[in-house]
Amino acid sequence: QVQLVESGGGLVQAGGSLRLSCAASGRTFSTYAMNWFRQAPGKVREFVAAISRSGGSTYYADSVKGRFTISRDNAKNTVYLQMNSLKPEDTAVYYCAAAITGIVAGPLHTYDYWGQGTQVTVSS
DSSP states (O other), X not given: OOOEEEEOOEEEETTOOEEEEEEEOSSOGGGSEEEEEEEOTTSOOEEEEEXXXXXXXXXXXXXXXXXXXXXXXXXXXXXXXXXXXXXXXGOEEEEEEEETTXXXXXXXXXXXXEOOOEEEEXXX
16 A cells, blocks of 8 residues: 655745655555646646656656656655746646556556645746
């Protein structure tokens, strides 16, 4: 069993930055690809970014490419999402998700564990 706990959300002005963290319990963190998703009010949950088990490969949605950076520290069982140049359309609840299969940007049901989410609000 893996528990994921996100933190780092908050209110920021457009153009600002936030760094989200997702801390995982258990000793098997490095066996999971880690993904970030987000869900805005009234919208479906969408893929944001992903990182492979070793951290050697990263993937981004076109909407965040060049502004967001995903990274992980397997020694600390933590994945991060550095968000720069934030826009009002980035406002959403951000979730981290773990996939033992290594899947990235997959259907929601293919993920083994989800965090509870952290709210990010970007004001204009």
